[in-house]
Amino acid sequence: MLLTYNEEDCRALLLLTNELTKIAETADSKLSNIDFADRPKHACTEVAGEIYKRFDAILKFASADYPKTKISLRTRPGESEPTVKKRGAPKGHQAYQRIVPARAGRVVQVRPKRVCPKHKGQVLARSGEAQKTVIDLVSSKSGCRKTVTRYVGPKGYCERCRVHYNPPSIGLSHQLFGRGYQAWAIHQRIVLRLPYRVITQCMEDLFGARTTEASIVNFMRHFASDYAATERRLVLRL
Numbered sequence: 001m002l003l004t005y006n007e008e009d010c011r012a013l014l015l016l017t018n019e020l021t022k023i024a025e026t027a028d029s030k031l032s033n034i035d036f037a038d039r040p041k042h043a044c045t046e047v048a049g050e051i052y053k054r055f056d057a058i059l060k061f062a063s064a065d066y067p068k069t070k071i072s073l074r075t076r077p078g079e080s081e082p083t084v085k086k087r088g089a090p091k092g093h094q095a096y097q098r099i100v101p102a103r104a105g106r107v108v109q110v111r112p113k114r115v116c117p118k119h120k121g122q123v124l125a126r127s128g129e130a131q132k133t134v135i136d137l138v139s140s141k142s143g144c145r146k147t148v149t150r151y152v153g154p155k156g157y158c159e160r161c162r163v164h165y166n167p168p169s170i171g172l173s174h175q176l177f178g179r180g181y182q183a184w185a186i187h188q189r190i191v192l193r194l195p196y197r198v199i200t201q202c203m204e205d206l207f208g209a210r211t212t213e214a215s216i217v218n219f220m221r222h223f224a225s226d227y228a229a230t231e232r233r234l235v236l237r238l
Contacts, residue, residue: 110151110170112126117165127154129154130166135209137178137183177211185203188202200216
């Protein structure tokens, strides 16, 4: 198929080259039969006039005088730096919002942080309550099911550094999805080789949880970092 495509392309180019050569050789004697895109005939139909306008636009954008500032890859000395792109959705577009489940199937009370990590020996005072919701998958004989767990615990406050500290079980990770959920998504990508877009659709259809393609990339990055030492040990054993 590739050879046929290239052959047809070469034949078309040869035909065009031959016709242009004939026009160049007989332009003086057959000038009345030759029409130029930049100099259309005065007596032409409405369709021909529209074609001339199209050719005029093509010649305008294909000419050597086309402004080279349409595409800028890097700044030159004396030019202004490119504007820094702001985070979030573009203006006029709805930003992505991850919906955290309002109800949790299980609520776990966690212990507060007792000692300030900066001022050793400084006992923290109670200041409000912290909570974190984690969506995870639990494997069973019949398949996988989604679980929603909410971790709740009191915050600690250091009067010397005036900093609020979440409980250790809550402050370790900001991930909404647990290890089982992340492992399932990584399995779909690495083992089954599904596209990121299909994985996100499957997650929403099967488990009712929304996520982005970038989140799956972050799952893989976190797992790669966590299991880097295990990989090294396996390589040494091999």
